[in-house]
Amino acid sequence: MLPKEITIAPVNHQRYFDRDISWLSFNERVLMEAERESLPLMERMNFLSIYSSNLDEFYRVRMPVLNALHKLHKKKFLDKDLAEKHADVAALSSDMIAQQLNRFGLVLQRLIPELEAHDVYFLYGKNLPQEIMPQITHYFFTQVLAFLKPVLIQINSLHFFPENNQLYLAVTGRHHGPEEALLVVNIPTEELPRFYETAVGKKQYVVFLDDIIKAHLHILTNMQVEGCYSFKVTRDADLALGDIYEQDLAAAIEAQVAKRDLGLATRFLYEPGLPEGAIERLLEKFGMEKAVVVEGGAYHNLRDLNLFSVKLPDLYYTKWPQIQKTAATDGLLLEQVAKQDIMLHTPYHSYDMVLRFFNEAAIAADVTHIYITMYRVASSSRIVNALISAAHNGKKVTVVVELKARFDEANNLKWAKRLKEAGVQVLYTHTALKVHAKIALVKRKNAAGSTYLGLLATGNLNEVTARFYTDHVLLTGQQELLKEVKKLFSLMKNMGETMQQNKLKCRHLLVAQVNLHERLLELIDREIVNAGQGLPARVIIKLNNLEERVLIEKLYEASAAGVQIQLIIRGICCLIPGVVGMSEHISVRRIVDRYLEHGRVYIFHNNGMDDLFLGSADWMNRNIYKRIEVCFPVYDKHLKTELIEMIALQLKDNTQAVMINESLENVLVTQKGPKIQSQSAIYSMLQKA
Incomplete structure (x- = not known):
């Protein structure tokens, strides 16, 4: 707390x-x-x-x-x-x-x-043992030295620019007499591993690259070294795109991505002990006077702590082998989807069935068109390779590429170019409107005419993140729903800053820019009416983030009417729960466990006839007003029951869940009864399904 x-x-x-x-x-x-x-x-x-x-x-x-x-x-x-x-x-x-x-x-x-008790010596802030120094010195001379670029600030400061989130050492001392000198040395973590790992007998040593360089400073300078301190600069990550036309968007984003690491400095983080005079000189020389100056630890970028490993399974979670949900052995997956909806809950389920869906579509003789949205794609995407194969096999492939997916712009640009080279129709979104929907559509043609198969998901079509993000993927052949998906793809071909509601009528889908906001308010209003008539009224919403105030106010209104509202919000939550007269019927919980909770789920009780929607949309201003999001209903009774049981387990979690109180504290759940860890319970449930 x-x-x-x-x-x-x-x-x-x-x-x-x-x-x-x-x-x-x-x-x-x-x-x-x-x-x-x-x-x-x-x-x-x-x-x-x-x-x-x-x-x-x-x-x-x-x-x-x-x-x-x-x-x-x-x-x-x-x-x-x-x-x-x-x-x-x-x-x-x-x-x-x-x-x-x-x-x-x-x-x-x-x-x-505690690691040392297992013979793992993580040398954080410790002197390097003499027994491994010969290996470290050999590594320094053969691997590290080639990437070091020491800069004496007094002489070369105009030619040095500290890059975003890269690590540096500020070396203070004297150079040719009493005059103070300041040397900056890069720590080349993009070229070399952050940690050097070696074993001596049963002991495993893990050494920071930072410390290997510090131990050999005498090789880099003939100055009299008085101190050595780490620092890094964090820079603004936003892309300044302005009002750029579609045909210029890819080139503009490529140029902006190249400049991202040259953005305005927002934080200067330094090791304690760095002299005040050296700090002032660094800030002045590098134009960082407006940055927030923060004293940190001796080591920065500790996100790298997951980059070393030990060969002791007991120090990790017990493995949960992914559940293989297989298609019927006597036919293609596409045929099975045409007959019955299939749902995957990743990463409990293997992602193989999604890959098979696209692989089969790429070669099936009756498939004529494939449509898909790309937001965050794996760096070596099997899905995109299947789309390229489909184009080579004569299919018409249309891909809506979101080039503005933060920190994935360069990867998406790479794949967009590859797709274009293969003859795929690539559509870029407008600068003011992101496509965040996770949808794909396959068009099949036979003697009776055309039919569709679809894939709708809560998470990105990314086989890497599917290993540790909890998401839901629906494979369906429901034609009326998929006709709306087809109309949406047609509309995205001529995308402007906004999408006019009269161009897309939806009875099944909830689409941001079309009907999402309006329908959510209507669904909550229905619960308010039911509560007023003395009927059971309940709303369960699971999101990553909740910020949009019109929807928050509607939830407050529902609470005042007696509607029971249970929220599972992983990240940002601007709604204040448990306030008498405003939100006393609203509870908010967070679940953090081995997998990242990512699926968005909306359940409206509807007097016992639950309406359940899955989708890509959080309740944030950006999702509601500045993105194309797609949320979709689950009609299959078995799948709906399965999802409701999964959410029920999360609402009973008293191990990994915390409650958010009206002071925004993370309060551990202390309810009586057996311990329930929802992710473990869901995995067991799906194993038996």
Whole structure:
């Protein structure tokens, strides 16, 4: 839970949590897993890695926003109350991060001796043992030295630019007399592993690349070294695209991605002890006067803590072999999908059936067209290779590529070029509108005419992330629903900044820019009416993030009407639960476990005739107003029952779930009864299905 000395007051007249403070509260929940002594040691180390990675993204993405608001206040573009609110958020964010980082350090300090008890010597802040120095020196001269670029700041400072999130050493000392000197040395983690691992007898040593360089500074300079301190610079990650026409979008994004690591510095993170004068010189020479200056630890980029491994299975989670959901042995998967809906729950289920769906479509004689959206694609995507094969086999393939998927732009550009070279029709989205939908459509033609098969999912069509993101994938042959999918693809061919509702009428799909927001409000209103008539009324929503205020207000209205609302929100939650007169019938829980909870699920009780939707849309402003999202109903009774049972297990989780209270604290669930770990229980349930 949050430290007692920090009080998080809801902002905006006590109706909403601030989104950035809520996000930091989620990252604290990740840190709580690292603190959990019952977890295997290396899994705790992995949660430290996730925490660090998340925090880096916060500084790259959200800190620029807070800084921009501060600038607007200075220019008097914000009123006083709003400016003060954002100033409070920025200050509270810094306080929360500082206290969380202190807890981070304490966990790491506890883990190191526990690893040593297993003969794993993680040399964090320790001198390098003499017994491994010959190996380390050999490694330095043969592998490391070629990538080092020492720069004497007094002489060459204009020719040096600290790249985003790259690691450096600031070496202070004297050079040819009493004059102070400052040398910067890069730590080449993009070219070399962050850790050097070696064994001596039963002992495994894990050595930071940083320390290997520090141990050989005398090779790099003839200055009299007085101190050596690590630092890094975090830069703004947003792409400035402006109003760019579609035909120029790919080139514009490629250019912007190339510039991303040259963006405005948002944080200068340095090791304690770095002299004040050296800090001032670095900030001045590199134009970082406006960056947030933060004192950190001796090592940065601790997201790398998951990059070393030990050969002791007991230090990791017990493996859960993926469940193979196979197609009928007497025919093709496409034929089976045409007859009956199939649903996969990854990563409990293997992703092989999704790969088979596209592989079969690529070669099937009766398949004429394949349509698909691409948001985040695996770097060596089997799915995209199947699409290329389909084009070579004479199929008409249309791919809607989202080039603005943050941090995946370069990979998506690579695949877009490959697809175009294969003759695939590649459609790029408008700069102001992302396509976040996870859908694919296969058109088949026979003597009776054309029919469709479809794939609709809550997560990206990415076989790598499917190994650790919990998502749901529906394979279906329901023609009326899939005709709406086809119309949506047709509409995306001529995409503008907005999509007019009169161009797409949907009875089955919920589509952002078309009917998603309106239908969600209607479905909640129906529960309000039922509650007013004394009927059972209940809403269960599972999301990654909840921010959009119209929907939050509708949930408050439903709570006031007596509707029971259970929310499972992994990350940002701006709704304040449990407030008498506003949200006393609303509960919010978070689940953090071995898999990342990612599926979006909406369940509306409908007087015992549950309406259940899955989809790509969180309830964020960006999802509702600035993206094309697709949510889809589950009609098959067996599949609907299975999903409701899975959600019921998550609502009973008293092991990995925490409740969010009205002060935004992560409160451990203490309900009586047997221990229920929902991910483990879901895996067991699906094994028996």
